[in-house]
Amino acid sequence: MTTPTTDTTAAPAPARRSWLRDHSELGVCVLLLALGVLVLTDALTMDVDIAQRGPVGPKTVPVVVGAGLLVVAALLAVDVLRGGRGQAESGEDVDLSEPADWRTVLLLTGVFLGAAVLIEPLGFPVAGALLFWGAAYALGSRSFHRDPLIAAVLSLVTYAVFNNLLGVPLPGGPLMGVL
Amino acid sequence: MNALNSLMDGFGTALTPLNLLWAAVGVLLGTAIGVLPGIGPAMAVALLLPVTYGLDPVGAFIMFAGIYYGAMFGGSTTSILLNTPGESAAVVAAMEGNPMAKSGRGAQALAAAAVGHFAGGMVGTILLVALAPTVADLAVDIGAPDYFAIMVLAFIAVTSVLGSSRIRGMASLLIGLTIGLVGLDQMTGQQRLTFGSLQLADGIDVVIVAVGLFAIGEALWVAAHLRRRPAEPIPVGRPWLGRGDLKRTWKSWARGPFIGFPFGAIPAGGAEIPTFLSYVTEKRLSKHKDEWGKGAIEGVAGPESAASASAAGTLVSMLTLGLPTTAVAAVMLAAFQQYGIQPGPLLFEREPELVWGLIASLFVGMVLLLALNLPLAPVWAKLLRIPRPYLYAGILFFAAVGAYAVGGEVIDLVILLIIGLIGFGMRRYGLPVLPAVIGVILGPAAEQQLRRALQISDGSVTGLVDTPFSVIVYAVVVLLLAWPLVRRALPRKGART
Numbered sequence: 001m002t003t004p005t006t007d008t009t010a011a012p013a014p015a016r017r018s019w020l021r022d023h024s025e026l027g028v029c030v031l032l033l034a035l036g037v038l039v040l041t042d043a044l045t046m047d048v049d050i051a052q053r054g055p056v057g058p059k060t061v062p063v064v065v066g067a068g069l070l071v072v073a074a075l076l077a078v079d080v081l082r083g084g085r086g087q088a089e090s091g092e093d094v095d096l097s098e099p100a101d102w103r104t105v106l107l108l109t110g111v112f113l114g115a116a117v118l119i120e121p122l123g124f125p126v127a128g129a130l131l132f133w134g135a136a137y138a139l140g141s142r143s144f145h146r147d148p149l150i151a152a153v154l155s156l157v158t159y160a161v162f163n164n165l166l167g168v169p170l171p172g173g174p175l176m177g178v179l
Numbered sequence: 180m181n182a183l184n185s186l187m188d189g190f191g192t193a194l195t196p197l198n199l200l201w202a203a204v205g206v207l208l209g210t211a212i213g214v215l216p217g218i219g220p221a222m223a224v225a226l227l228l229p230v231t232y233g234l235d236p237v238g239a240f241i242m243f244a245g246i247y248y249g250a251m252f253g254g255s256t257t258s259i260l261l262n263t264p265g266e267s268a269a270v271v272a273a274m275e276g277n278p279m280a281k282s283g284r285g286a287q288a289l290a291a292a293a294v295g296h297f298a299g300g301m302v303g304t305i306l307l308v309a310l311a312p313t314v315a316d317l318a319v320d321i322g323a324p325d326y327f328a329i330m331v332l333a334f335i336a337v338t339s340v341l342g343s344s345r346i347r348g349m350a351s352l353l354i355g356l357t358i359g360l361v362g363l364d365q366m367t368g369q370q371r372l373t374f375g376s377l378q379l380a381d382g383i384d385v386v387i388v389a390v391g392l393f394a395i396g397e398a399l400w401v402a403a404h405l406r407r408r409p410a411e412p413i414p415v416g417r418p419w420l421g422r423g424d425l426k427r428t429w430k431s432w433a434r435g436p437f438i439g440f441p442f443g444a445i446p447a448g449g450a451e452i453p454t455f456l457s458y459v460t461e462k463r464l465s466k467h468k469d470e471w472g473k474g475a476i477e478g479v480a481g482p483e484s485a486a487s488a489s490a491a492g493t494l495v496s497m498l499t500l501g502l503p504t505t506a507v508a509a510v511m512l513a514a515f516q517q518y519g520i521q522p523g524p525l526l527f528e529r530e531p532e533l534v535w536g537l538i539a540s541l542f543v544g545m546v547l548l549l550a551l552n553l554p555l556a557p558v559w560a561k562l563l564r565i566p567r568p569y570l571y572a573g574i575l576f577f578a579a580v581g582a583y584a585v586g587g588e589v590i591d592l593v594i595l596l597i598i599g600l601i602g603f604g605m606r607r608y609g610l611p612v613l614p615a616v617i618g619v620i621l622g623p624a625a626e627q628q629l630r631r632a633l634q635i636s637d638g639s640v641t642g643l644v645d646t647p648f649s650v651i652v653y654a655v656v657v658l659l660l661a662w663p664l665v666r667r668a669l670p671r672k673g674a675r676t
Contacts, residue, residue: 028608032350039357042372056630056638058364062371065356072350079346086347086609091397093217093567095406104402105603109596112395112575116592119583131579135572139402150569158580167233168584 025086029077036069107138123173128155182312189535193241193543201238202540205245206547212246213253214559215570216261217401219269220250221506222393226574228386228514229581236518237533241540243514247507248300248544251450251490252552255292255483256559260285260412271454272486275471275478280413282474286556290418291476293552295432295483300545302436302484303443303491308538311527314499318524323632324643328652330625333502335656336446337614344609345663351610354601355618358383365627378590383598385513387582388619391595392612393506394578396602398571403603405567412563418556428480431461435484442485443492446504450486457485491541498522498534501624509616516620 043062088096111134119127133151141147162168192198208230212223227246231239258269259276272292279288338348361372362382373379420428435457442453461481462471471478496502501522503509515522520530527534552559582595605612629643636642644650 025608028350028604028610031604032353035354035357039360039372046369046371056633058367058369058371061626061629062360065353065360068349069353069357072346072353075346076350079344084344086344086607088609089400089606091217091401093401093406093570094404096404098404098407100403100607101405102403104405105399108399108402108575109600112579112596113593115579116589116596119592120589124580124583128576128579132572132576135575136568139405139568139571141566141568141572154573154576158576162229162580162584166230168229169587170580170583171587 023080025080026077028086029073029080032069032073032076036066036073038066039069040066104138104140108135111135111138120171121173123175124170125152125155125159125175126173128158182308185312185531185535186308186539188531189537189539190542192237192532192536193539198238198241198536198540199543201234201242202245202543203547205242206249206544206551207245209246209249210253210548210552210555210559211249211562213250214256214562215253215565216257216563217397217570218250218574219254219393219506220247221389221510222397222574223250223253224507224510224514225386225389225393226577226581228390228510228517229584231514232517232584236520236530237536239514239518240511240533240537243511244537244540245544245547247490247511248296248487248541248548250507251486252293252296252548253559255296255479255486256289256556257563259288259292259479260415260560260563271458271482272479274458275475277413278472279474279476279479280415284474284476285413285415286418287420287424287476288474288479289415289556290420290553291424291428291480292483293418293549293556294420294428295435295480296487297545297549298432299436299439299484299487299489300491300541300548302433303440303488304538304541304545306436306440306488307491307495307541311495311499311538314495315524315527318499321524321648322646323628323635324649325646325652327625327628327632327643328649328656329500329502330621330628332652332656332659333446333504333617333621334614334625335659337617339659339662347608347610348614351605351612352614352618354605354610355388355615356622358388358598358615359619359622365623366630378588383594383619384585384591385516385620386585387591387595388598389510389513389616390578390581391598392602392605392616393510394574394581395595395599396606396612398574398578399599399603400606401571405571412560415557415560418553424476427467428476430464431457431477431481432484434460435481435486436488438481439485439488440492443489443504444495446496446502450489450505453485453489454482457481494538494541498526498537499524501526503617503620506613506616509613509620512620 039062043059043066046059090096111131114134115127115131118130129151132154133147136147136151159170159172163170163172193202208227209223212218212226213220224243224246231242234242254269255272255276258273259280276288276292279285334352338352339345361379363369363380364371370380438457438460439450439453443450458478458481461477465471465475465477467475493504493508496504497508497512501512503512512522520526520533578595579592582591585591602612605615632642636645644653
């Protein structure tokens with residue numbers, strides 16, 4: 001298995017950093033490798049009981065998938081070291097000429113997790129509104145009159161449509177208890 | 180003429196007022212969401228899955244059919260007016276459509292696309308009616324080894340035909356297969372990759388995987404690279420076609436379906452290849468070669484008709500074999516599984532009302548689409564001006580609604596976010612998303628068929644290749660795998676002589 005970092009330890013620090021940035025895709029190989037090890041470990045430590053029916057047990061496919069992950073991790077590492085690069089996906093609103101804006105991604109992740117935590121205590125209408133407002137704020141919307149209003153209306157309407165019209169239950173929370 | 184009778188019954192189902200309403204809602208929602216930049220048909224269907232949770236299966240699938248066709252139509256509007264297609268199938272629509280819009284012929288481009296969709300969808304659905312029952316009849320006799328072979332073909336095709344890098348497609352497929360492994364083994368109840376968690380023992384719901392990869396992954400990816408100034412859509416009036424345009428386009432509309440339909444039915448990436456083939460064909464046959472690249476209307480009409488017909492072709496393999504050939508079909512298959520319905524050859528016998536109602540509603544949906552889209556095009560075009568923070572915040576919002584609605588569990592939202600982050604990473608490093616989704620959906624089914632086949636053959640591997648059908652399918656698989664080697668060998672041979 002290729003270990004991506006060891007062969008660069010001799011290089012001076014700045015050069016090494018730029019090498020790592022150019023070859024950041026090796027991180028994907030490491031993740032695939034880790035996933036493969038995880039799947040294989042899980043499969044091999046499985047104590048298959050007598051319940052097995054047929055010649056192929058519950059272990060076989062995980063072993064194949066795990067081994068496949070290891071092989072693909074190695075092949076991908078070879079490809080990256082030879083200069084192969086995965087093409088970042090383009091899209092209508094995607095501008096690849098700018099460097100990635102990690103702050104926005106982190107903010108969005110945080111907002112999403114926050115909403116997930118709040119959905120049971122506060123109910124969907126409040127948590128959903130916070131999610132929408134927070135996400136819009138993270139994405140650069142700064143209209144402090146319009147944003148909360150849109151968020152509240154969207155969340156309430158969605159709650160009413162799903163809960164009352166479509167028969168998909170969502171938690172109302174204390175707010176719906178009051179109304 | 181059994182199929183015709185069944186189709187008539189299907190119209191009886193599809194034309195009830197309530198089902199007609201679902202079809203109309205589906206078409207409108209599908210078009211609106213498809214027009215929104217950044218949302219392709221697959222994400223549209225995934226995001227709208229929870230809307231149908233409370234409906235009966237017939238109503239739900241009638242709505243889905245409307246969403247599918249509507250989203251495809253909406254996508255071409257975006258390419259024509261914005262010139263930044265979000266998905267590969269819409270690239271071709273932008274090549275001629277956008278220059279047309281720039282030179283003030285946007286209305287004609289939209290009309291050519293709309294009628295193209297209608298024509299392609301009609302011909303495609305008629306072919307579906309004619310072929311699907313026959314395919315289902317033939318497929319009734321195929322057994323576990325054949326199914327396994329078909330699924331292997333789907334895995335290989337989705338990783339090697341699509342995308343630029345096979346190894347990255349393979350990586351994506353394996354990630355999907357791994358996610359599919361989580362939970363209790365279907366045959367023995369053995370826990371796999373659950374790490375003792377009760378929540379994971381039920382497995383990860385396919386809907387959450389689809390919404391995570393398509394919606395959250397995309398929203399985060401766009402957020403990281405959001406254009407500071409979104410592209411300005413070109414203003415457009417009501418679509419119409421003059422007599423001269425009609426003369427040029429009707430043949431393209433007629434040719435498109437016969438290119439699109441077969442490609443939709445095989446696992447070769449849905450509309451991507453046929454739209455391009457149609458484009459090339461139309462260019463070759465055109466009498467106005469000088470206009471190509473500057474806005475030739477045939478270049479919109481043909482490919483759009485092919486794209487729409489390929490959607491119908493996709494439904495053939497999805498309904499008769501349970502084989503999803505595109506991302507949308509994969510999500511629809513997940514929806515079938517939600518209702519505990521297994522698409523396959525027996526579907527036509529077991530759920531005739533559902534299948535024929537669905538097929539009939541395709542016709543209804545197409546008529547509705549044409550009737551709605553021609554007059555409403557200027558309204559749809561306004562959707563392109565939606566502020567991007569609202570758009571992507573809305574995607575996150577509805578993704579959360581959908582994941583939470585699956586089971587009412589907070590942990591599902593966390594899993595959704597994690598899968599979304601995986602989707603983000605995959606977009607960053609060029610791993611295609613479709614193989615992962617196909618892996619999650621087909622992986623468990625493939626394992627079951629494999630084990631069933633080996634059970635029948637008592638563990639002998641020859642049990643996997645003991646039918647002519649499976650041998651043929653594996654031959655195709657080998658061909659697909661060997662193709663790059665063959666192609667590499669060919670020019671060398673040419674150079675030697």
